[in-house]
Amino acid sequence: MHIMACLKPVPEPDTVKVDLETHTLKRESAKLILNPADRFALEAAVRLKENTQGKVTAVMMGPPNAAPLLKEAFACGADEVFLLSDRAFAGADTLATSYVLAKAAERLGPFDLIVCGKVSLDGETAQVGPELAAWLGWPSVIWVKEITYKDGQLVLTRLTDEGEEVVSLTLPGVITIEPESNEPRPPSLKRLLSWAEKEVPTLTAEDLAAEPERLGLSGSPTRVLDVFTPTYEGKKEYLSGPPEEVVEQLVKILKERGLI
Amino acid sequence: MSYQGVAIFAEWTGKALHPVSLELLSEARRLAEELKTKVLAFFISSPEGKEAAQALIKHGADEVVWAFHDKFSSFLDDLFTRILVKMVEAERPEILLFPATARGQALAPRVAGFLRLGLTAHCVAFEIDPEERRLIQIRPSFGENIMAKIISLTKPQMATVRPGVFPRAKAEPARHGEVKPFPLEEEELKSAITVMARKERPRPKIDLSQAKILVAGGRGLGSKEFFEKLFELADLLGAAVGATRPVCHLGWVSEEHMIGVSGQTVSPRLYLGFGISGAIHHLVGLRHPGLIVAVNTDPEAPLMKRAEIAVEGDVRQILPLLIQRIKALKGVENAS
Amino acid sequence: MIDYFFTPAQKLIVEIADRIGQEYIAPYARKWDEDEVCDPRPLWALAKADLFGLFIPEEYGGLGFGTFENCLAIETLSKYCAGVATTFAASGLGAYPILIAGSKEQKQKYLPRIASGEKLCAFALTEPQAGSDAAAIKTTARKEGDYYVLNGIKQWITNGGVADIYTVIAVTDPKKGARGASAFIVEKGDPGFVIGKKEKKMGLRASTTTELFFSNCRIPKERLLGREGMGFIIAMKTLDLSRPGVGAQAIGLAQGALQVALNHARSRVQFGQPVYNFQAVSHTFAEMAMRLEAARALVYSAARFIDSGAKNISGASAMAKAYATDVAMWVTERAVQMMGGFGYMRDFPVEKMMRDAKCLQIYEGTNEIQRNIIARELPKFVKPLELG
Numbered sequence: 001m002h003i004m005a006c007l008k009p010v011p012e013p014d015t016v017k018v019d020l021e022t023h024t025l026k027r028e029s030a031k032l033i034l035n036p037a038d039r040f041a042l043e044a045a046v047r048l049k050e051n052t053q054g055k056v057t058a059v060m061m062g063p064p065n066a067a068p069l070l071k072e073a074f075a076c077g078a079d080e081v082f083l084l085s086d087r088a089f090a091g092a093d094t095l096a097t098s099y100v101l102a103k104a105a106e107r108l109g110p111f112d113l114i115v116c117g118k119v120s121l122d123g124e125t126a127q128v129g130p131e132l133a134a135w136l137g138w139p140s141v142i143w144v145k146e147i148t149y150k151d152g153q154l155v156l157t158r159l160t161d162e163g164e165e166v167v168s169l170t171l172p173g174v175i176t177i178e179p180e181s182n183e184p185r186p187p188s189l190k191r192l193l194s195w196a197e198k199e200v201p202t203l204t205a206e207d208l209a210a211e212p213e214r215l216g217l218s219g220s221p222t223r224v225l226d227v228f229t230p231t232y233e234g235k236k237e238y239l240s241g242p243p244e245e246v247v248e249q250l251v252k253i254l255k256e257r258g259l260i
Numbered sequence: 261m262s263y264q265g266v267a268i269f270a271e272w273t274g275k276a277l278h279p280v281s282l283e284l285l286s287e288a289r290r291l292a293e294e295l296k297t298k299v300l301a302f303f304i305s306s307p308e309g310k311e312a313a314q315a316l317i318k319h320g321a322d323e324v325v326w327a328f329h330d331k332f333s334s335f336l337d338d339l340f341t342r343i344l345v346k347m348v349e350a351e352r353p354e355i356l357l358f359p360a361t362a363r364g365q366a367l368a369p370r371v372a373g374f375l376r377l378g379l380t381a382h383c384v385a386f387e388i389d390p391e392e393r394r395l396i397q398i399r400p401s402f403g404e405n406i407m408a409k410i411i412s413l414t415k416p417q418m419a420t421v422r423p424g425v426f427p428r429a430k431a432e433p434a435r436h437g438e439v440k441p442f443p444l445e446e447e448e449l450k451s452a453i454t455v456m457a458r459k460e461r462p463r464p465k466i467d468l469s470q471a472k473i474l475v476a477g478g479r480g481l482g483s484k485e486f487f488e489k490l491f492e493l494a495d496l497l498g499a500a501v502g503a504t505r506p507v508c509h510l511g512w513v514s515e516e517h518m519i520g521v522s523g524q525t526v527s528p529r530l531y532l533g534f535g536i537s538g539a540i541h542h543l544v545g546l547r548h549p550g551l552i553v554a555v556n557t558d559p560e561a562p563l564m565k566r567a568e569i570a571v572e573g574d575v576r577q578i579l580p581l582l583i584q585r586i587k588a589l590k591g592v593e594n595a596s
Numbered sequence: 597m598i599d600y601f602f603t604p605a606q607k608l609i610v611e612i613a614d615r616i617g618q619e620y621i622a623p624y625a626r627k628w629d630e631d632e633v634c635d636p637r638p639l640w641a642l643a644k645a646d647l648f649g650l651f652i653p654e655e656y657g658g659l660g661f662g663t664f665e666n667c668l669a670i671e672t673l674s675k676y677c678a679g680v681a682t683t684f685a686a687s688g689l690g691a692y693p694i695l696i697a698g699s700k701e702q703k704q705k706y707l708p709r710i711a712s713g714e715k716l717c718a719f720a721l722t723e724p725q726a727g728s729d730a731a732a733i734k735t736t737a738r739k740e741g742d743y744y745v746l747n748g749i750k751q752w753i754t755n756g757g758v759a760d761i762y763t764v765i766a767v768t769d770p771k772k773g774a775r776g777a778s779a780f781i782v783e784k785g786d787p788g789f790v791i792g793k794k795e796k797k798m799g800l801r802a803s804t805t806t807e808l809f810f811s812n813c814r815i816p817k818e819r820l821l822g823r824e825g826m827g828f829i830i831a832m833k834t835l836d837l838s839r840p841g842v843g844a845q846a847i848g849l850a851q852g853a854l855q856v857a858l859n860h861a862r863s864r865v866q867f868g869q870p871v872y873n874f875q876a877v878s879h880t881f882a883e884m885a886m887r888l889e890a891a892r893a894l895v896y897s898a899a900r901f902i903d904s905g906a907k908n909i910s911g912a913s914a915m916a917k918a919y920a921t922d923v924a925m926w927v928t929e930r931a932v933q934m935m936g937g938f939g940y941m942r943d944f945p946v947e948k949m950m951r952d953a954k955c956l957q958i959y960e961g962t963n964e965i966q967r968n969i970i971a972r973e974l975p976k977f978v979k980p981l982e983l984g
Contacts, residue, residue, distance in 0.1 A: 013506065013539075036506075036509050036510075037509065093378065094369065094379065095372065095373065095376065095377070095378065095379070098373060119522065121506075121509075124381070124382070124505075124521060124522065124541065125369075125379075125381035125382070126365055126369075126381065126522070127365075127368075127369035127372070127379060127381055128369075129369075130337070130365075130366060130367075130368075130369035130370045130373065131369040131370070131372060131373035131379075132373070133370060133373070134341070134369070134370045134371075134372070134373025134374045135373055138452075139337060139338040139451070139452040139453055140337055140338070140366070140370060141337060141366075141453060142337075142362070142365065142366045143362060155456070159362065160335070160362045160363075161273075161278070161361050161362045161363070162273060162274075162458075162460050163458070163459050163460040164458075164459045165335075165455055165457065165458050165459070166455070166456045166457040166458075166459075167453050167454060167455050167456060168453070168454045168456055169452060169453055170452040170453075173452060179508075179509050179511075179515075180508075180509075180511045180514075180515075183637065183640075185640075185641065185644040185645075186612060186615055186616050186619070186620070186641050186644055186645045187612060187615075187645065188644060188645060188646050189608065189609065189612055189645055189646040189647065189659065190646045190649075190659060192608060192612075193605060193608070193659070220378070221376070221377060221378030221412055221413045221414040222378035222379070222380060222410050222411070222412050222413070223410065223411050223412075223413065224401075224408050224409070224410055225396065225408075225409040225410065225411050226408070226409040227401060227406045227407065227408045227409070228406070228407055228409070229406060229407070236567075236568060236569075236570065237568065237569045237570070238559075238570050238572070239569065239570070239571045239572065239573075240559075240571070240572035240573065241573075241865070242865055242866070243573050243574070243577040243578050243581050244581060246571055246572075246573050246578060247578055247581040247582050247585050248585070250553065250569065250571060250582070251582070251585050251586065251589065253569060254530070254553075255589075257551065259473070259529065259530045259550075259551065260497060260530075260586065260589075483622065483623045483626075484623040484624070485623060485624070485626055485627055486943075512623075557863075574863055576944075577864075577938070580941075580943050
């Protein structure tokens, strides 16, 4: 089975700085990490490949400095990795992002299955997987926590609001993987050493034969009008000092208010 | 031809109307009144959904576009998308809202993708720009303490709506409207997905929304094991345990405990947050909380600023001490 | 404070071991200690990262690095849990006899599975009556046609039960004493080989220690390592190679204790200021850091000395083991003291580190035995110096 795993670089939360003037994220200051949910997707893809003697192609749309994350994906079991990187991709919303991924699937495939993480840490829309399926005209199943493969059919356990469902999916298709549904492996030292100093192959808009008006900001129908910081009122009590005393004061306040 | 009306996706659980549909209806009603237009409900269900279709009218829909078939007792992502895309093309609503439920999140991006439309996820509020008839979609953004106002340049303007944010519409028995059966052709009813088995969650989902006291933890607790101390404290206080998104993703606690975007909305009398920085994703889950107490080493953390009682200190020291102190207090009560 | 000039590959080893420590060990270490369980998950992660193959030659599926790189991995893991590091290092210990004395066939059969982490290894020398006096072992191996038949008891065997492959020292010729010992490979499931009870330990509780029973345990004669009579030499050489690893465990453990305690001392406020501001505290930390760095330098030097191909490594290896583990005991005890009541509580990690450290002074040859070795080796290296 040939599987494409879609990965996303996200800024590490602790390193993100916000521009206080514009209230936008200073992305360049942030350290990039692999989106945590995508590690489970990659692991699911690699396990499925191991059980079916298949191949995993990992792709990531991102700036050039995201390339080391793909090296890590290789070390975690992807057979080949590609960075989808082009200035024209900048400013993409989920529709323009999923378009680029769909073009990559056409260029690098044919694939039997595309695996995405459930949701990204920064955007948190959970839209790219199903939108990618729509671009390709494929079915999609989201929030998958178990996967088995039998006779060309994928049998999936997906989470629903009411509980779980076991569904079969005729391929090709797109699935998104529930975080914590498997234990992602650490990178293999052997694979990292074998990669050595090789460059991560990069595909541009031209390589993908992408239509320019579908890319980046011009391919994105949503616009951020404004960002604002919600304000909350409330009068304030500030406790600091030795923990024992702080706890004592806190318990006293909570008792006074009849909360404990 | 212009776009008219505010449409919602009315969700069928396989047995009944999902109550979130009524939350969408109340907001759709409000938006439609501002735009002086009608409310549509797109409803896909098994034939038993007939009464539910009427209920949608009573709760605020002017028209229910109803596709029904025995097959629709199962949720089939590709088939439902195909029908919805046709409904949108036939009815041309200017706004289309989905609940951010499992089904809503599976469907909305598929529909947006097929129609090449913009889509905003997990909205918590809407505003209308009456001149442009534009829907301003408000959602938490970028993991920091920021809300974003987003618009869509395409129509219908699509958004998913966080459950628990809008009030449920009340039934008005006198309301009238039209339930329009949606024509289906047999060859459209194919799906690559077959539901083979269904298992309802064995125990009731942890319902944080009813908790009077909430003890919540974030990454500042440092480890899964230390996070478990929250359960000890919760037991002592008769509280429920909540968590931030990163903590759930780290696997310290199941996602059923998540508060905020893609988690639950809570309104406890007392909220104790330990090691929580207070990203907006989490804060939006606090609706009308009573007293907020934050414990954090960083006085600049957003939750510390939001809290009525901000406790500066190391949670790893304070939490065990607090447990001890409350145990002692309980001991006294039990003894007396 | 000192840069040891690691190669890029060595940096990568530390980075990966550290990641395994953070993700697969740190969140659970205290629970494993409390429950006394050898959890397979960190071992799975170590296997996936190829760390079990660090010092196994590439032709046998390993990475072909040396003692030093193995020490770096052990040190890093020990910062998070010396118990997990023990399971890891003991598998390497069990593999050394095969590496030292195994035939090509034996190496081909066993080493690739050890390198991949598919099979864990254990080394079985100690017996109820033969601890420090290792030459007093009583377990016998009698040759019967194409088989050896083993009888006896091994005691305090790390990885007993969790390992699949055991390298066992047994007496083939009781008349010859130490020169009558031989080394064998015994596999889990061999007839007459039974795992005994799991010991209840003070520390290193995430690792498993058991007895091993051999009652007419029949193994094919191809399981003999080297020749009959080489057993004791193989065992001593094995320990010479592995002891810097115990030293590495010690410095990792001490490093962890230093980090936890220093963080505490800098944030714990008493008398209106962080306790680190008091000289009695800060000087203690200075002393901890100094001794730890000296131990690290010694362990690294000994490991690099071994990797240089040096022949007479017993003294260097013993020094690294004894000195570093004594330092770890002292540093972890001070770490508990510097944290006061917090240090003594099981909610905080340093009391475990102190319990773990104690074992390092005892196993793989007590530190008293190490001093015997150093003293025995000393005249070979220290020439008389005559000053006018």
